[in-house]
Amino acid sequence: MAAEVAKVDPMHQFTIAPLGGSANWELAGFNIAFTNSALWMAIATGALFVFVAGGLRRELVPGRWQMSVEFFTGFIDDMLEANVGKAGRKYVPYIFSLFMFILFANILGLLPLGVIGVHPFTFTSHFTVTGVLAILSFSIVLLVGFWKHGFHFFSLFIPSGTPLPMIPIIFPIELISFLVRPFSLGLRLFVAMMAGHVLLEVLSSFVIDGTNAGIGFAALVGIPSFLLMIGICALEILVAAIQAYVFALLTSLYINDAENLH
Amino acid sequence: MDAEAAKLIGAGLAAIGAGMAAIGVGNVFGSFLESALRNPGAADGQQGRLFIGFAAAELLGLLAFVVAMILIFVA
Numbered sequence: 001m002a003a004e005v006a007k008v009d010p011m012h013q014f015t016i017a018p019l020g021g022s023a024n025w026e027l028a029g030f031n032i033a034f035t036n037s038a039l040w041m042a043i044a045t046g047a048l049f050v051f052v053a054g055g056l057r058r059e060l061v062p063g064r065w066q067m068s069v070e071f072f073t074g075f076i077d078d079m080l081e082a083n084v085g086k087a088g089r090k091y092v093p094y095i096f097s098l099f100m101f102i103l104f105a106n107i108l109g110l111l112p113l114g115v116i117g118v119h120p121f122t123f124t125s126h127f128t129v130t131g132v133l134a135i136l137s138f139s140i141v142l143l144v145g146f147w148k149h150g151f152h153f154f155s156l157f158i159p160s161g162t163p164l165p166m167i168p169i170i171f172p173i174e175l176i177s178f179l180v181r182p183f184s185l186g187l188r189l190f191v192a193m194m195a196g197h198v199l200l201e202v203l204s205s206f207v208i209d210g211t212n213a214g215i216g217f218a219a220l221v222g223i224p225s226f227l228l229m230i231g232i233c234a235l236e237i238l239v240a241a242i243q244a245y246v247f248a249l250l251t252s253l254y255i256n257d258a259e260n261l262h
Numbered sequence: 263m264d265a266e267a268a269k270l271i272g273a274g275l276a277a278i279g280a281g282m283a284a285i286g287v288g289n290v291f292g293s294f295l296e297s298a299l300r301n302p303g304a305a306d307g308q309q310g311r312l313f314i315g316f317a318a319a320e321l322l323g324l325l326a327f328v329v330a331m332i333l334i335f336v337a
Contacts, residue, residue, distance in 0.1 A: 011335065082310060184321055191324035194331075246317045249310060 008205035099248035106240030125193040134186035145258035276330040283323020
């Protein structure tokens with residue numbers, strides 16, 4: 001294994017550990033230990049609840065907090081209106097929860113709480129979490145599609161106006177591209193978050209090892225790496241927001257397929 | 263060649279994919295900016311498509327990263 005050579009192990013931050021002696025909790029034969037991943041999911045949910053509850057005020061002249069909540073709901077509402085149309089209104093609660101949950105998770109994972117000894121855990125950097133979110137979105141697409149259109153939903157795989165001889169070729173291609181969606185949806189978020197955190201950790205190992213190696217290395221490697229790290233941190237905040245947005249955007253596009261076919 | 267060395271070389275080669283995705287993402291945003299400056303009025307309406315293109319181009323670069331991680335840590 002190559003990872004054992006480095007002093008700073010970039011993969012260590014993704015370790016899932018049970019907290020507070022909950023390692024042996026069982027429910028019907030399954031281990032349900034309360035892990036750091038579960039803790040940070042609870043924190044993200046709590047923070048989201050506080051954020052939205054603080055904005056539910058219905059004042060005619062909104063304050064700053066109400067404005068920020070209304071900005072996000074309006075943002076999701078506009079996105080669904082633009083991508084799905086009038087029928088998209090009923091998906092606003094789902095897409096809003098999805099977007100805000102992922103956004104809070106990504107940003108909480110970036111908080112520099114490590115300096116006071118609390119290490120934030122980015123649970124969106126695990127495929128188990130993003131995969132379940134993707135499956136949730138995909139099942140909504142399937143349920144809505146079959147509920148609304150019945151077996152006519154399969155016409156999604158044959159774009160209208162396809163010449164008859166092309167159908168045997170187009171159908172499997174469209175089918176595969178449809179079935180790959182949940183994987184690409186979950187994979188994108190998980191890999192983007194993981195890659196960012198690995199990058200930060202590798203850069204921090206440059207800073208630490210470079211500074212320990214003497215004053216020459218500190219000036220040549222440590223300081224430039226540290227400056228680069230600051231820039232990458234800003235980029236990571238951008239990526240956290242973009243990935244949450246892309247997840248919500250693609251989900252709404254897939255819902256559009258289910259609502260309106262082609 | 264040693265199997266471990268071959269894995270590491272393969273992981274390094276997978277970084278080419280990340281560079282290619284960088285070209286793709288740059289192309290998406292570059293073309294968007296170019297046309298947005300020609301017709302700023304239409305630019306805001308196309309932001310959704312911009313991010314779809316970005317997501318599609320980026321995914322392939324991320325897949326290269328996955329390949330590298332699998333080669334180093336899993337295979």
